[in-house]
Amino acid sequence: IVDNNMNNFRELFFDLHPTDQIDILNSVTKKQRVIIYKYVKPEEFAEIFQGLELEKQKQYIAEVQQNYAIDVINNMPYDDVADFLAELPETSKELYLSQMDKEEAQEVIHLLKYEDQTAGAIMTTEFVSVSSTETVRNVMERLRHEAPEAETIYYIYVIDTQLKLVGVVSLRDLIISPLDEKIEEVMLSRVKSVETHTDQEEVARIMKKYDFLAVPVTAQGMLVGIVTIDDIMDVVDEETEEDFGEISAVRGSLDTTISSFSAAKKRSPWIIMLMFLGLITAGVIGGFEDTLEEVILLAAFIPLIMDSAGNTGTQALAVVVRGLAIGTVDRSSIGKMLKREFGTGIMLGLICAITLLIIVPVVYPEGGLWLAGIVGVSLFFTLSISTMVGATVPLIINKLKIDPAVASGPFITTINDIMGLLIYFSIATALLDYLPK
């Protein structure tokens, strides 16, 4: 694709969608990319650069000359510059900021102050705002000039003299309104907005609920930015990835393009940590060696107790993690939720215990009713508790804001395993004298 004919390349290349240009950039060698940098002007490359993943941005910016890099950054939207700079070491960040246009640097520094994963951090400051006394004609005329710069022109925000957000007009409403009407007559004055410190997950929830293409961000009532739907799609993906990690202990390693070695390196800490927890479980069984020696058949039901405890725990975990993500579980409903899970756990325990009381004597007649009773009763207590563990742990994590890794599925499963086996062997030991040996 990259031959030595610049005009030819430019004609083909700029006929493509920026996303496809990115695909090309990612698929060629470094040598070919250096040729592309020569063919493409910095202001054109800025358009491509802002769509790249952060890792690629860091890689490619190191491949171009400093002047070119500065020009690229000067031509990017503020929010994309802030996202990029936030990932760089302090010294490179300072370097770029000092060489950027003064005004642009100010805006970017301002954006960099917002905490990660909040509306402030993902918003853009390039929006269209008008005064409520302007006419529709006037605004349409302004759109003609501001459209190329703004992130979206499909919502026009109305502010008063103190920059406070007072209304919104969709471009659709603007187009069907008479040209001489004043904005205050066509605008909606009940505007849903978020604050700069609103969590990005909450922003996503509001935008999904109301089918918004953009939502305004305010600070003390003043309009400071907007979050657009394409940013939110990325947030949704990011949060889903997080939730997935929570269920399966692959946090941060869902990447399918890395090598076997890197994958093993990323996954093995989890497996080894869980293996050490497994040694505790081994200790529990080892502690009941005498009981086990008396009734070997008890060992046969270890997997059944473990699996059932793990499965009910994971089910409750998945329900709560998803509920937190889509917003059906919040502060007000936590109590109801826990009561619900408590009831569910007891019922699951009862159902499984009864099933086992019927099945075990048939499958293991040598164990007799006593064995069935021990397994059944243990299962009842284990499932009741493990459902509560699965539901409670993510809630506690969420409340305390500690590293949610400890709430991941395998950890909860292991906790439930240990608890289940303790219950099982304790009951068996207590009833040892009644068991047929």
Next chain:
Amino acid sequence: IVDNNMNNFRELFFDLHPTDQIDILNSVTKKQRVIIYKYVKPEEFAEIFQGLELEKQKQYIAEVQQNYAIDVINNMPYDDVADFLAELPETSKELYLSQMDKEEAQEVIHLLKYEDQTAGAIMTTEFVSVSSTETVRNVMERLRHEAPEAETIYYIYVIDTQLKLVGVVSLRDLIISPLDEKIEEVMLSRVKSVETHTDQEEVARIMKKYDFLAVPVTAQGMLVGIVTIDDIMDVVDEETEEDFGEISAVRGSLDTTISSFSAAKKRSPWIIMLMFLGLITAGVIGGFEDTLEEVILLAAFIPLIMDSAGNTGTQALAVVVRGLAIGTVDRSSIGKMLKREFGTGIMLGLICAITLLIIVPVVYPEGGLWLAGIVGVSLFFTLSISTMVGATVPLIINKLKIDPAVASGPFITTINDIMGLLIYFSIATALLDYLPK
């Protein structure tokens, strides 16, 4: 909120966003809803009705009179009518279709023919299309009239005389173009489009990749509809829910608002099914009763083998399920993917085996090196195989298009448990004579 003053209610109610109107409708009693139906005209209620969940739609439509219901349906967008009718029994569907406006009924019947979960099934037919020879002025004038009807006016699609899709203009580009320019001069002629039979997940992928707000749907090159971003947000949620179910066996029961009893009813089939599989595992251990009787300490490592097999399997499963969802795993990369997982499994097995060879003799000196050797070697084989099982099963499921429930995390975990314990006890039995008793 609902008092007996109609004007008062209407004023307050219609000042709200439709989504908030839905919240009110869902929070009041049936009696109050019946009053609301009286206060709100069918064509106004249509706006609210189309935003309701399918379950609520079915409930509320039964609460209104037949005439009112027909009027509501006549005033809804075609795609929402089709979605609603698709859920009804054949007889009610026929009834509504026969009483609807002829033209509208035709469109809906057409939409109902598309297969579930394809672009055809989620698209809307209410889009704006123009001819390439029209002027910008002309199109802007048409938008004024068509805007209230169309699902989106932010993209205008350009078709030729055979209705073939030849280009697209964004409203943004239209606004900044001179009024006398022809559409063919401002339009983009490289349009990304999907086919009516394209899977909805693929549509979501394309829209996310290119940050589209809408994508055109074609049949034999002819423009037949568009899919908008709000439909895609719902698809993303739906698919995430599915993937979550796959990992945790809570398929279709992530609902947090149902009662304990309903939750237990929905979750217990999975738990019981898995419990029966657990009985197979019990059978495996029972089969090695003699070996176990000789060396009781072997029982202590049952949980460790099971947990490790389950965890590595679930990790591989999560990576592949997510990869399939976001499109990084496809037909061409499956071979590479499997080779990768094979390597990862072997490395994970090696790392864990070596760790255990060092730890076990320290923790269980009475077992000696032989015990550590058996556990270590078993773990190596178990992890190598369980990683492959976790990666392969979802791929096979995906290929054969059979019910993906059998690929869920707990099922894979149970398969891996059985396999791991078979390996463990087989090795132990073979080496029985060398073990200290």
